[in-house]
Amino acid sequence: MVAAVIIRDVSYRYRGGAMALRGASLSVEPSSIVALLGPNGSGKSTLLRLVARIGRPDAGSIDVLGERDDRRIRARLGVVFQTPALDRRMTVLENLRAHAALHGLPRAEAERRIAALFSLHGLADCADDRVETLSGGFVRRVDLIRSLLHEPDLLLLDEPTTGLDPPSRAAFLDAVFSERDRRGTTVLISTHLVEEADRCDRVVMLHRGAIVADGAPAALRAQLGPRRIVVQGTETPPSAGRGGGAASAAAPFMRGRDGWSAIIDDEASAAALIEALTRGHRSFAVAPPTLADLFARATGEALDAGGDGAAEPADSRTGPRGRQGGRRGR
Amino acid sequence: MDAERRSGAALALRGAGVLARREFLRFLRTPVRLVAAVGTGLLLWLVVGGGLAGSVVSPGTGSEEERFGYAAYLVPGAMTLVAMFAAIFSSIAVIEDRREGFLQAVLVSPTPRWAIAAGIVTGGAAVAWLQAALLLPLAWIAGIPVGAGAAIAALIVLWLPAVAIQSLGTAFAWRCRDAASFHAVMNLLLMPLWLLSDAFFPVDGAAAWLRWVIQLNPLSWCAEAVRSALRDGAPAPWPLLGAAGFALLAFAAAVVAARRAGR
Numbered sequence: 001m002v003a004a005v006i007i008r009d010v011s012y013r014y015r016g017g018a019m020a021l022r023g024a025s026l027s028v029e030p031s032s033i034v035a036l037l038g039p040n041g042s043g044k045s046t047l048l049r050l051v052a053r054i055g056r057p058d059a060g061s062i063d064v065l066g067e068r069d070d071r072r073i074r075a076r077l078g079v080v081f082q083t084p085a086l087d088r089r090m091t092v093l094e095n096l097r098a099h100a101a102l103h104g105l106p107r108a109e110a111e112r113r114i115a116a117l118f119s120l121h122g123l124a125d126c127a128d129d130r131v132e133t134l135s136g137g138f139v140r141r142v143d144l145i146r147s148l149l150h151e152p153d154l155l156l157l158d159e160p161t162t163g164l165d166p167p168s169r170a171a172f173l174d175a176v177f178s179e180r181d182r183r184g185t186t187v188l189i190s191t192h193l194v195e196e197a198d199r200c201d202r203v204v205m206l207h208r209g210a211i212v213a214d215g216a217p218a219a220l221r222a223q224l225g226p227r228r229i230v231v232q233g234t235e236t237p238p239s240a241g242r243g244g245g246a247a248s249a250a251a252p253f254m255r256g257r258d259g260w261s262a263i264i265d266d267e268a269s270a271a272a273l274i275e276a277l278t279r280g281h282r283s284f285a286v287a288p289p290t291l292a293d294l295f296a297r298a299t300g301e302a303l304d305a306g307g308d309g310a311a312e313p314a315d316s317r318t319g320p321r322g323r324q325g326g327r328r329g330r
Numbered sequence: 331m332d333a334e335r336r337s338g339a340a341l342a343l344r345g346a347g348v349l350a351r352r353e354f355l356r357f358l359r360t361p362v363r364l365v366a367a368v369g370t371g372l373l374l375w376l377v378v379g380g381g382l383a384g385s386v387v388s389p390g391t392g393s394e395e396e397r398f399g400y401a402a403y404l405v406p407g408a409m410t411l412v413a414m415f416a417a418i419f420s421s422i423a424v425i426e427d428r429r430e431g432f433l434q435a436v437l438v439s440p441t442p443r444w445a446i447a448a449g450i451v452t453g454g455a456a457v458a459w460l461q462a463a464l465l466l467p468l469a470w471i472a473g474i475p476v477g478a479g480a481a482i483a484a485l486i487v488l489w490l491p492a493v494a495i496q497s498l499g500t501a502f503a504w505r506c507r508d509a510a511s512f513h514a515v516m517n518l519l520l521m522p523l524w525l526l527s528d529a530f531f532p533v534d535g536a537a538a539w540l541r542w543v544i545q546l547n548p549l550s551w552c553a554e555a556v557r558s559a560l561r562d563g564a565p566a567p568w569p570l571l572g573a574a575g576f577a578l579l580a581f582a583a584a585v586v587a588a589r590r591a592g593r
Contacts, residue, residue: 052438071338075440085435087352089359095432101348102439104341146435 002066003027004154004186005051010060012046012209020046022209023060030153031184033177035197037291038206039303044190045082047206048156051188052079065153075103078152078185080160084143088132092123092142095131096149103150110149117145121175137168144175155179157189161196173199192303194291203291207299217291224289224297225265229273231284232259254296256304263293338442345441346449352432353420353453367416371464374408402474406484406557407529409462410549413492414524416458418516421499424450425509428591437591447588450500451581455492462488469560476560483559490573491552497580504587529553548576 005028012021021043028034036044050057053070067073079085086095093114100110118124121141131139140160147155157176161169173196179185189200197203198217205213213220231253253260264270270286277284292303357363427433436446463485469476476484499516506512526540527549533541544550551572558566 054437071440071442074438077438079435079438081430081434083430083434085432087356087432089356090352094355098348098352099435099439102345102436102441104337104344104440 002030003063004030004032004065005188006063007047007051008061008063010047010050010057010062012043012050012055012057019209021050021057024206024209024211025060026204026211026214028186028188030186031180032202033180033187033189033200034202034204035200036188036190036206037192037194037197037203037295037303038190039192039301041208042206043209044192044206045158046209048079048158048188048190051154052077052156075150076153078147078150078155080143080147080155080157082159082162084131084139086131086139086143086146089130091128091130092134093127095142096146099146100149105150113149113151114145117148120178121145136163137165137171140164140168140172141175144172148179151183153185155185155187157187159190159192161191161193169193169196194303197291205291205295205298207295207301212298213294220291220294221289224263224294225270226267226288227264227270228261228287228289228293229264229270229277229284230256230259230261230287231277231282254300254302256292256296256302261293261296263289263297341440342442342445342448345436345439346445346452349436349446349449350453350456353450354456356423357420357457363419367461367464370412370461371468374412374465374468402469402472402561403532403557404530405465405468405472405474406560407527407553408468409465409484409488410491410553410556411524411529412465413458413462413488414495414520414549416461417454417492417496418499418520420454420457421450421496421503422509422512424500424503425506425512428504429507443588443591444585447497447500447581447584450588451493451497451584454500455489455496458496459485459488459492462492474560477563480560480563483564484556487555487559487565487570487573490555490570490577491549494548494552494573494577494580497577497584501580501583501587504584504591523547523549527553548572551576 005026007024007026010021010024011019013019024043024047036047038044046055049055050062051064053064053073064073065076067076087098090098096114097110100107100114105113115124118127121144123138123141123145126134126138126142131142134142144160155176160176161172164172176187176189177199180187187200189196191197201216203213203215203217203220204211253262262273264273274284274286295301295303424433428437433446466481466485469481498519502515502519503512506515526543527547528544529549533544533550536544551569554569555565555573558564558569
């Protein structure tokens, strides 16, 4: 089966001089949903823009849908950007008709597809509303319909759920999955949210322009140990406080959004750490490892720390002792 | 291949039409711009019609200034300048639109870049032209005997400065990263264009070197083309050619900028 997208050793430098991509290589199978996971500044959006032929790589090559001509590629491509590509002063219907025309859809065919997509996504009621009057979730869904109108073979989604609440995010992703199931559309989606990436067929992790991990979410998680222990409610890394020394020897703690966490590779180490934390009256939780943990292990940085945000190793911080407390659960 | 070329041309025309129509819709749906357009016209009507009509008479014999006063000179110049400023304002929207709006999706559509530029320029120029055309009744208010043919000729010629400045604005807007840079570049370009033109003041009394500068200024050609059309019923050939060349070159710059966008 011919890959929908083949990215070979692509490098790209911003006008200011910073490297956005460093030798990224990737092949995307048709009808698959692939997540590009990484913090801000990791090169996800740049990679999507290069696939969409907005810019050219400084080195390497990108084959899209086996086409050579940019216009033919664009005719088979749907793109959802970080900010909705809709005119806020126009109505939903006017926006969609305009984009249908820009893709050369005959008027009658455009009307038929708009009606079908409205019905599929439950948006018929807002057809005559101006985009500026809609909620963020609705705008995103209209923007998705806009990108699907010409029935693209490849859908590029650049952080498409930015600014949405969790239910709206889930609804948006449901719509993307249903489109793939319905038409076999290949989807390349960039995100910094683990829960979004986890739903995809495959996850490609990007860090400072380089691919650091690539595989199915379950396979990637399986590379980690069975447990992840998060020490909560403290500024102090466990190794610096009571009851953490044993842990840091087994697996270093990394600082993330919800506290200091360590991935424990085996049951014996997990049991030893839990006992040490309990003895030290530290508040902690035990959970399966996530893709964010794999990212932290692969890069030494937290996924939610942003482009420059190196996660702090446990031994690098000093400061007041954390609040002591009992075990919260396992 | 022929069919593909024909369908490519149809796509380009339709795409350009959609983008032009959108520019016009945006104008009609932005109350502030509507108020500003009508307000500018009203203000100039009051000043020219009430304050200046017949009050200034330039030296010279047999000139239009002598026959109809400064107002007759000012009306076509004011129309040209209003077209210029309105075109610049409407091209500012390209910057934000390109970075985080409607134009992002337009750029990844199969519509050719030249058609995208043509659509934006046509729509923006139409808006600017309309705002400038609203000033035409000033001619009658100022007592200038303008026939229907002369009015139509002037309105047709008025397209040239609208297209030229809208194209220039669009070309710069494609390249500018933010509105502040755009304003800086446009001020650098437009202020001399405006001040060193004969749109508001006759060239006759100016110093010799300044007269040369004014006569080489493309905005002077545009103003003179409109003025001669309004006065004589047909535009003078050289100003018309100059204004048309200016519009053509500026449009080419807009197409080049659109083709380079994102590369």
